[in-house]
Amino acid sequence: MSGAVAPMPGRLALFWRSFAENRGAVVGLAIMVVLIIISVLADVLALHSPIEQFRAHFLIPPIWQEGGVWAFPLGTDDVGRDMLSRLIYGARLSLIIGFSVASLALLTGTTLGLTAAFAGGVVDVFIMRLMDILLVFPSLLLAIVIVAILGPGLFNAMLAVVVVTLPGYTRLARASALSELARDYVTATRSAGASTLRLMFDVVLPNCAAPLIVQVSLGFAVAILDAAALGFLGLGAQPPTPEWGTMLSGALQFYQRAWWVLALPGLAILFTVLAFNLVGDGLRDALDPKLKR
Amino acid sequence: MLRFLLRRIALIIPTFIGVTFLAFLLIHLVPGDPIEARVGEHGISEERLAELRHEFGYDQPLWKQFIDYEVQVLKGDFGVSVVTREPVWKEFATLFPATIELSIAAILFAAIIGLPMGVIAAVKRGSAFDYGLMGMSVTGASMPIFWWGLMMILIFSVTLGITPVSGRISDAFFVEPWSGFMVIDCRWSEDEGACASAWSHLVLPMVVLGTIPLAIIARMTRSSMLEVLNEDYVRTARAKGLSTPRVIIVHALRNALIPVVTVIGLSVSGLLGGAILTETIFSWPGVGHWLVESIARRDYPVLQTGTLLIAVLVIGVNLGVDLLYGLLNPRIRR
Numbered sequence: 001m002s003g004a005v006a007p008m009p010g011r012l013a014l015f016w017r018s019f020a021e022n023r024g025a026v027v028g029l030a031i032m033v034v035l036i037i038i039s040v041l042a043d044v045l046a047l048h049s050p051i052e053q054f055r056a057h058f059l060i061p062p063i064w065q066e067g068g069v070w071a072f073p074l075g076t077d078d079v080g081r082d083m084l085s086r087l088i089y090g091a092r093l094s095l096i097i098g099f100s101v102a103s104l105a106l107l108t109g110t111t112l113g114l115t116a117a118f119a120g121g122v123v124d125v126f127i128m129r130l131m132d133i134l135l136v137f138p139s140l141l142l143a144i145v146i147v148a149i150l151g152p153g154l155f156n157a158m159l160a161v162v163v164v165t166l167p168g169y170t171r172l173a174r175a176s177a178l179s180e181l182a183r184d185y186v187t188a189t190r191s192a193g194a195s196t197l198r199l200m201f202d203v204v205l206p207n208c209a210a211p212l213i214v215q216v217s218l219g220f221a222v223a224i225l226d227a228a229a230l231g232f233l234g235l236g237a238q239p240p241t242p243e244w245g246t247m248l249s250g251a252l253q254f255y256q257r258a259w260w261v262l263a264l265p266g267l268a269i270l271f272t273v274l275a276f277n278l279v280g281d282g283l284r285d286a287l288d289p290k291l292k293r
Numbered sequence: 294m295l296r297f298l299l300r301r302i303a304l305i306i307p308t309f310i311g312v313t314f315l316a317f318l319l320i321h322l323v324p325g326d327p328i329e330a331r332v333g334e335h336g337i338s339e340e341r342l343a344e345l346r347h348e349f350g351y352d353q354p355l356w357k358q359f360i361d362y363e364v365q366v367l368k369g370d371f372g373v374s375v376v377t378r379e380p381v382w383k384e385f386a387t388l389f390p391a392t393i394e395l396s397i398a399a400i401l402f403a404a405i406i407g408l409p410m411g412v413i414a415a416v417k418r419g420s421a422f423d424y425g426l427m428g429m430s431v432t433g434a435s436m437p438i439f440w441w442g443l444m445m446i447l448i449f450s451v452t453l454g455i456t457p458v459s460g461r462i463s464d465a466f467f468v469e470p471w472s473g474f475m476v477i478d479c480r481w482s483e484d485e486g487a488c489a490s491a492w493s494h495l496v497l498p499m500v501v502l503g504t505i506p507l508a509i510i511a512r513m514t515r516s517s518m519l520e521v522l523n524e525d526y527v528r529t530a531r532a533k534g535l536s537t538p539r540v541i542i543v544h545a546l547r548n549a550l551i552p553v554v555t556v557i558g559l560s561v562s563g564l565l566g567g568a569i570l571t572e573t574i575f576s577w578p579g580v581g582h583w584l585v586e587s588i589a590r591r592d593y594p595v596l597q598t599g600t601l602l603i604a605v606l607v608i609g610v611n612l613g614v615d616l617l618y619g620l621l622n623p624r625i626r627r
Contacts, residue, residue, distance in 0.1 A: 024431065133311035136604045136611075138566030141584070145600055148588045149322045225437055229570060232439045233585060248440055255447055262447065266440030273435040281431065 018286040025282020031275035039092035046085035047071070050242040054080035059258045075260045077251065083260060086242040087268050093243050094224050094272055097158055101223035102216050105162045109169025110212065114200045116170070117177035128174070131167040139164040143226060147235040154227075154243065157236035161226045165219055172215055176208035210287040217280035221273045228269050244269045297619050305608055310363070312608070316601040317362045320593055321355070371598040376590050381598040385580060390473025391461060392579035395571065396564050398476075398499040400557065403506035408553070411514025412546060415522060426511060433508030438567055442501040442574035449497060456493050459576035463490045502571040506560055513556050517549040524548075558614030562607045 020026055038045060048054075060076040061068050062083075068075065074083040116127040134142065146160035147153075180186060181204065189203050230236035231245030239250055244265040251261040346352050350361055365371075371381045414423040450458045461475045462468060466487040471478045476495060479488040521527060522545055530544040531537075569581035576582065580599060587595035 024428070129307055129311065132308055133315065136308060136312055136562070136607050137315075137600065138562045138564075138569075138603065138607070140566035140569055141600060141603060144569070144584070144588065145319060145596060148593075148596060149319060221435065225435075228437055229439055232437075232570075233573065235588070245437075245439075248443070252443070255443065256451055259447060262440075262443055266437055266444065269437045269440060270432070270435060273437070274432055277431055277435050 015286055019282050022282040022285050024278045025285070028275040028278025028282065031271060032279060035091050035095060035272060035275065038088055039095050042088050042092045046082075046088045047073075048082040048085045050086045050089040051081065051240040054082070056080070059254065059261070061258070062260050074264060075258070077247070077261050078254055078258070081240070083264055086247060087244075087264060089242040090244045090247065090265065090268060091272070093237070093241070094228075094269075097154075097227045097243075098220040098224045098276070101158050101161050101165070101227070102219040105165045105169050105219060105223075106212065106216055108162070109166050110173045110205070112166070113170040113173025113175075114177050114205065117174045117181060118196060118200055124174075127170065131170050134164065135167045137164075140226065140229060143230060144233070144235060147230060152235045152238065154231075154237035154241065157227055157230040158223075160230070161223050164226070165222055168219070169212070169215060172211050173208060176211055177204050180204045180207050214280055214284045214287060217276055217283055221276035221280065224269065224276070225273050294619070298616065301612060301615055301619075305612060308608060309605070312604045313363055313366055313601060314359065316597050316604075317359050319597045319600070323593055366601070371601075372594040374587075374595050375592045376587075376595075381595055384583065384595070385599060385602055388578060388580050388583050390470075391475075391577060392565070392568055392572070392581060394474045394476070395495070395498055395502060395577060395579060396561075396568055398495055399503035399564065399567075400506060400560075402499050402503040403510050404557065407507045407510030408514050411511040411553075412518055412541065412549075414511070414515045415518035416541060418519065423515075427515070430508040430512045433504050434512075436504055436508075438501055438504060439570045439574060441504060442498070442571055445497050445501055446574070456497050457490075461491065461494050461578060462487065463494075466490055498571050498575045498577055501574070502564065502567050505567060506557070506564065509556065509560065510553060513553050514549065517552050518545060521545045521549040555614060555618060558610065558617070561610045565603055565607070 054072075054076060057069075057072060057076050057080045059078055060072050060080075062075045063070060063073045065075075072082050072084070074087065076082055077086070112127050112131075116124040137145075142164045143157070143160040146163060147156050150156040150159065177200075186199065186204060190199060194203065227236055228243070228245030228248075231243045232249045234246075234249055237243035237246045239246060247265040248262065251258075251265070255262045343352075350358055353361070369382065371385075373380050374384060377384070410426055414426045417423055446458055449456045457463065462479070466479070466482060466484045468475060468478050468482045468487055468491075471481065475491040476488065479491045482488075524545075527540060527545050530540045535544075565581070568579065569585060571577065572579045572582035573585050580603070584596060584599045587593075587599065
């Protein structure tokens with residue numbers, strides 16, 4: 001992103017000023033930065049391997065509770081794996097999930113939306129009807145059905161989340177492209193002889209970027225949340241993968257004796273999703289002056 | 294109005310065909326032979342397999358099979374569960390009231406709390422209450438509700454022992470199903486305390502499923518109220534010397550409600566998705582729980598029909614919201 005904006009530092013500063021007005025967005029951005037640092041440095045930060053089982057240390061409580069030991073600051077789970085290390089690697093996994101899902105959905109959705117807007121006619125009707133049909137299903141249910149067909153697993157779960165989030169990107173890209181298509185600069189470029197592809201991706205797309213950027217940030221949140229929900233239902237990442245939702249589904253039977261096994265992965269999901277939602281809201285305020293308070 | 298109605302209904306037909314086509318594909322995309330999926334994992338002879346294949350029409354070309362399926366669906370024939378051998382429609386109809394009861398309770402909970410909170414936040418804009426509420430709202434909207442449900446059980450059921458962990462009513466009570474809504478039917482029960490039991494089972498799932506709608510309603514009400522409060526007619530009402538509560542409730546809120554009601558109507562799809570998780574956590578005997586179980590049991594006819602019926606329900610509700618909106622706002626009838 002910085003590459004596109006860098007030649008105009010004045011604009012970037014302006015953008016930052018209006019983004020920073022929203023205190024929630026700044027908090028969200030801070031959480032995001034911390035998460036990224038944790039994910040990058042996971043190998044250094046984690047005390048243990050996320051899947052190593054310490055047979056002598058089942059369900060050790062966190063350090064501040066009686067019985068906690070320094071070797072496992074946030075305790076261990078039912079098979080003696082270090083909670084902190086699993087949460088750290090889980091952060092890396094969640095960011096990878098969010099990034100892959102959001103970028104694939106953005107890419108596919110934008111292409112479909114721009115195609116619908118430019119082609120019009122039957123192509124437009126076909127694409128948009130298809131999106132309407134996808135939207136009729138509750139998104140989690142559709143994701144469950146897709147995973148049921150493809151078989152459980154992290155990759156299939158991610159693919160399912162891409163499919164269920166696709167209509168949002170497609171509709172947004174089409175709507176913003178249509179409103180740009182009516183502008184004079186598009187007509188001018190077209191009459192200057194620009195090819196349709198060039199018109200689509202080089203001329204119109206940059207002007208539709210603002211709502212799509214907001215959608216990506218919110219899409220990150222949805223992707224992480226849905227993938228965790230699928231993991232929780234046993235349809236996403238499979239044990240012993242340290243995915244937060246999957247960790248929760250394994251923790252169900254221990255909730256009476258070991259609250260930390262249950263509470264911590266959920267808190268991690270909540271804070272991550274919250275961070276992306278806050279940043280998304282801040283971006284919307286900063287990029288769309290019409291919605292400004 | 295009639296033309297608007299007919300146009301809206303005509304638009305539904307391709308969506309409906311598309312939805313049934315997806316449901317139809319579901320059975321055909323599942324790896325393995327659909328007949329084998331139907332008869333279970335017992336070994337069967339090649340001859341019998343061919344016979345069954347003919348009987349169920351699987352030897353026909355795909356398009357023919359789809360048309361047959363469409364006709365079946367329109368007749369209301371949805372096949373039988375592989376596991377229980379019961380007609381899928383019958384199972385759905387038995388479990389559905391539980392899902393509806395939970396969903397309606399969740400929406401009512403969200404609206405009763407969310408509307409006043411949003412109004413107060415808008416009126417006291419910029420106050421600590423406003424910031425607090427908006428913070429809570431974005432947190433609520435980010436909530437992984439499967440975890441939220443577990444935490445509620447941990448706190449209220451396990452630690453405090455106030456509420457039961459699962460189900461709709463304690464086994465000690467017998468309630469004659471009449472409306473299908475446990476909290477209503479319990480009134481006619483012979484047993485003392487049936488209603489208390491039904492409510493104590495409902496309250497946690499209701500709060501969990503209502504959390505995200507609550508966050509959305511509070512936020513939506515606030516921004517809608519903020520817009521309306523700046524309108525001329527509100528200023529006029531104030532200038533006439535009407536009391537503040539009257540201006541806010543009668544003049545502003547009534548108009549601010551239109552977008553809020555639309556959002557509530559359109560959130561039905563998300564609510565049913567949330568119901569899947571909520572029902573699974575609380576073992577609530579509804580459609581969502583049934584669908585999740587059907588995956589583990591490889592009961593594909595159940596998954597197919599359940600998904601189809603829920604999609605049809607969403608189409609119906611969306612149409613209802615559309616028509617209601619057209620009725621309230623003649624400008625969009627075109």
